[in-house]
Amino acid sequence: MLGEYLATDSLRWVNEPNKSVERTEFARDRARVMHSSALRRLGVKTQVMEAGQEDFPRTRLTHSLEVAQVGRELGAALGCDPDLVDTACLSHDLGHPPFGHNGETALNELAKDIGGFEGNAQSFRLLTRLEPKAFDSSDGPRAGQSIGLNLTRAALDAASKYPWTKREGQVKFGVYDDDADVFHWVRNDRTDDATCFEAQVMDWSDDVSYCVHDVEDAVFAGHVNIDILKSKTGRNEIIEVAQSWYGIEFESDQLDAALIRISSLPSWPTSFDGTMNSLAALKNLTSTLIGRFCIAAQKATQATFGTAPLTRYAANLVVPDDARYEVTALKALAARYVMNRDGADQMYARQRQQIHDLVGVLSLDPMAGLDRFHAQLWVNAQSPEAKARVVIDQVAALTDVSLVQWHIRLNP
Helix, strand or coil, X not given: CECCECHHHHCECCCCCCCCCCCCHHHHHHHHHHCCHHHHHHHHCECCCCCCCCCCCCEHHHHHHHHHHHHXXXXXXXXXXXHHHHHHHHHCCCCCCCCHHHHHHHHHHHCHXXXXXXXXXXXXXXXXXXXXXXXXXXXXXXXXXXXXXXXXXXXXXXXXXXXXXXXXXXXXXXXXXXXXXXXXXXXXXXXXCCCXXXXXXXXXXXXXXXXXXXXXXXXXXXXXXXXXHHCHHHHHHHHHHHHHHHCCCCXXXXXXXXXXXXXXXXXXXXXCCCCHHHHHHHHHHHHHHXXXXXXXXXXXXXXXXXXXXXXXXXXCCCXXXXXXXXXXXXXXXXXXXXXXXXXXXXXXXXXXXXXXXXXXXXXXXXXXXXXXXXXXXXXXXCCHHHHHHHHHHHHHHCCHHHHHHHHHHHCC
């Protein structure tokens, strides 16, 4: 029915007959995510630079759309169902709160007594519980409750970068304990931490889009000088950030070589002044780099696993070391000159304080502050911990702009 996919891959938590004989179950998944309110909200959420301040930089929505384009083509080239990979890519950041990873840090602090907050786990929660679309009509433990978008097993699995619950000493996780029932169904009795092939394609497409487009945005905004990689001092600063943020296993000499390789490409611009010619040159660089990183992974994967369609748990995406070093180096370039730029710390502190203030005032009088959707969830919640989680869900759902407006209204 679905090429190399099994019938169990297209199962849903609650069976819903397909209204169209011409549309696959995975195409149906993609449409549900594309039309979701959670995806729309990403249009005013921070990618790297604060959303709502400038017109050019990516938002979390435009980033997700670009990841989907990259992932769809890479996945199709390797034999994945393109709609399935597209769905995973569109879904991967749905749970990110206002102010990007800075907001995630603040909400994790506030939720430390109820299981923490993690953007990937929040994405799973939105897909399986919070996004209004379907309800459980069975007599099981979720009878009558929302089951989110009710995506297929394969789609939920493909959207899971970190397929495990919260663990001691581990920052990243992909599901809250509250949502473990659906998670175990998705994993279909798997008990390991392996990610399916489509999730690996999504993850690499995210890294590729993230590093390339964030550098483009940073150059346009004037945070990155196009000549910075010619300087040994500049490269050393980037290397230091790369090892601090992404791990000391990334060796200094290989990171330096990666930065030199990238800046030696014919498409690397000689200057940038914001004119049409320089913008076109910068865009040519982004397309060159995306092709470079995707083709490298495609060729290496097919060299290892062959050219037959690769799906689910039949293979692993193979990323050559050179490509992984280059992507990590570019991510560190954006981190050094955008996230760590002068004045950013004060902005981050203000953002975290606004989130702390808002969670505090909503927790004092939830029925007066929560919107109608979350107020109903708060009333229905069966424990203090569940009620506290609803407040976190509410704040996480806000955009950069609406959070500031709520903060002014509720905490003048």
